[in-house]
Amino acid sequence: MFNKINRTTRQDPHPGLIIASHHFSEPYPLVNEIDLLSLVTIDLLNQFVYPTFTGYGKFTITFTLKRSYGEEIAFTLGPAIPLTYQDCNLIPMSDVYANIYRCIKKYDEIYDGDCIVRVMIRVYLDGKKKDCPAISYDERDRILSSIIQAGLSETEPLKARNMQYQTLMIDDVHKPYAAGLLMIRPADEINDHIMIDTYFSEDYSIILDSFEERSEKQSMTINKKLLFCFRDSLNLLPGKLDALAKNLCPGLGVKGSIPYDEITLSNLASMKERVLDYMKQDIRLLGGVMQKAQEIYWKLYKVNIVSKITLSSLALTIFRMRYYDASNWPIHIPSKNEDIFIRRAYYGGHADAYKPHGKNLYFYDVNSLYPFIMKEFPMPGGVPVWNGNLGGKDLDSLFGFIEAYVECPKTIKKPFLPYRDKNKTLIFPTGEFVGVYYSEELKYARSIGYTVIPISGYLFEKKVSPFKDFVSSMFESRLDAKKSGNEALSFVYKILMNSLYGRFGINPNSIAQLPRSAMKIDTNI
Known part of the structure; x- marks a missing residue:
């Protein structure tokens, strides 16, 4: 947990108020990483609140959230959570943790897929504050470990x-x-x-x-x-x-x-x-x-x-918890302009039928195609760099998403590169056109006879895939499950392995949030 925290701040505006914050490093935790966010909040209380106050106390939690399209917003989660009973005796930390967990959980569905930049607590006190002694990392870790070992952060599955x-x-x-x-x-x-x-x-x-x-x-x-x-x-x-x-x-x-x-x-x-x-x-x-x-x-x-809510959200949570190495593979969240441009290279599958009738046909199914690509091929990494003039650049030196002039010879009977016409219909044409494509697709198209002239694009570092360990683990675990005859476990590994990649291409325009006041159902259930 501590390696996700970039810096920590504390303010004491007046004797009855403490404001403390953890600011996260990239990649920021997701709003549905409830265990992590609950422990981070408890850590702030342990550092700056529990050692200092007497009398009655309560606190609120505020998230600074980075939306999938780049905007940052801050909001307070629900009403204040009490730290003490009315008689000023401390509420057990287990109960405080449970209240924090429930408070955060109310928002994981509304903001599913968004990132948390900062967690802040505002603590309201009616007693005197004592000097706040510094707590070592070891002591903070011991307290959080005791919470985890006690099972407080591993609430039993809900009915x-x-x-x-x-x-x-x-x-x-x-x-x-x-x-x-x-x-x-x-x-x-x-x-x-x-x-x-x-x-x-x-x-x-x-x-x-x-x-x-x-x-x-x-x-x-x-x-x-x-x-x-x-x-x-x-x-x-x-x-x-x-x-x-x-x-x-x-x-x-x-x-x-x-x-x-x-x-x-x-x-x-x-x-x-x-x-x-x-x-x-x-x-x-x-x-x-x-x-x-x-x-x-x-x-x-x-x-x-x-x-x-979805299998891809579940797969992403497991990937981040168990397999993601943020220090070696920081994932850049694209700006709105970057997202719009790169998304022009997302076309969908090639489903044209060139021979509508046939006899004695063979059907081929590639075993775990997406996971294989995720494991074996390099991925665009780092912060993209815009180049508005790629004219004269060698295509082999480029790696990223490229807008290019393309010419497909009429001799190619099954064209490879897609194109959206003025009606947004996806076609695979011959002739001349301009589109945005992944650089490796353009290189392959050139190898089969296309003419490709790069125009502009976002260039990335070519990096070893961050999904290698995830795919290897899932694939090997699935084989072990099949060998032992555990079809249920084999099925789980298979759908997890096939569901992760799509989450990284989710379109922010397809996500809509409604305020709770608008989320009404006008019928009996």
């Missing part, structure tokens, strides 16, 4: 609720007619007897005349409050439910089926038993899948998947 709807299509709108809810706890055994709460619209036909009214009145409450944090399981565990269940929880059986096309309003009541049995089995399978995945990730990495 989760697995919910599913069944719907009818009416006037091109999905209308729910059945719903089920299963509470999943890490230690629970999921089987045919586990309690699944269900709702079936036609059970209320005596009370509510119309199907639309019955459909809209579905609700599930706990103490008259709806307390849900929604996650789409497909974003964390991509794949069909049947395949996921075979890998992660084969003992729960197979996914059932129902004739969706045959279910209508007129026969809905008679289909009740079949529909609910189908839905309950789906819920059991997804519950088993989530429980097993949560167990695996927790044992391997002490990461709770319920705290992550």
Whole structure:
């Protein structure tokens, strides 16, 4: 933790206030590195607050956050956290830590993917301050280690609720007619007897005349409050439910089926038993899948998947925790101009069909293509340098993202370089055009007959890939899991290995934050 801190500051504006901050070095920690940020906050309290105050005390936490597009903002996280009871006795550090953890966790989803530049605490006191003795690194480390060893920073995986709807299509709108809810706890055994709460619209036909009214009145409450944090399981565990269940929880059986096309309003009541049995089995399978995945990730990495929105976010957290060497491979966060230019070189795949029909065809699948490239090929590193005039430069001397004049001969029957036309359609043309490309793609294009003249671009250092250890570890661990017959573990390593790279290319324009006051759902759940 200490090697992430660039400098530490403290101010005492008046006897009732202490302001202390940790300023981080690049690469800055992410907002969803909750354990690290919680420990950093506790460290500030240990250095500047606990040794100095008497009487009642409380504090607030302020983050200075660097958004994915470069802007820095500062905001205070929630209300003040007490350090003492009303009688001025100290609240146990374990409880203070838990309150810090919960406070930070409220924001990891809203600002997922953004970086923290500084953590600041403002401590409000109503007693006298004593002189603050200096605390050694060893003592600070001992206190933080005791917190970790006590398990305070490794909160047990949270329970989760697995919910599913069944719907009818009416006037091109999905209308729910059945719903089920299963509470999943890490230690629970999921089987045919586990309690699944269900709702079936036609059970209320005596009370509510119309199907639309019955459909809209579905609700599930706990103490008259709806307390849900929604996650789409497909974003964390991509794949069909049947395949996921075979890998992660084969003992729960197979996914059932129902004739969706045959279910209508007129026969809905008679289909009740079949529909609910189908839905309950789906819920059991997804519950088993989530429980097993949560167990695996927790044992391997002490990461709770319920705290992550997407698989790529989960992979990035594990990479930064276990494999990233910031001292040898600092990752530059591009400015808005850099991002816009470089993103012009992101085109997508080449999916043109040159021969629409064929017989006796062979299909080729490259084994772990993205991980192989991530491990074996150099990557653009360091701070990019803009060069607005690359005319006359030798293409072989350039490494980075280059805007270039390109000419593709008509003799090339399957053109290699992509181009977006005026309608933003992706094509692979012959002829002359100008585009932005990764330098290594331009070098390959030239080798197969293209004419390439560099114009301008951002130039990088050519560096050994920072992903070598991550990919090697995941690949070897997956092979070991397959050899031992552990398909669940093999599946986890595979999806992690394939999900990391895309996170580094995430488009900041695709991320939207809403203030909590605007995050309202106008329907019952």
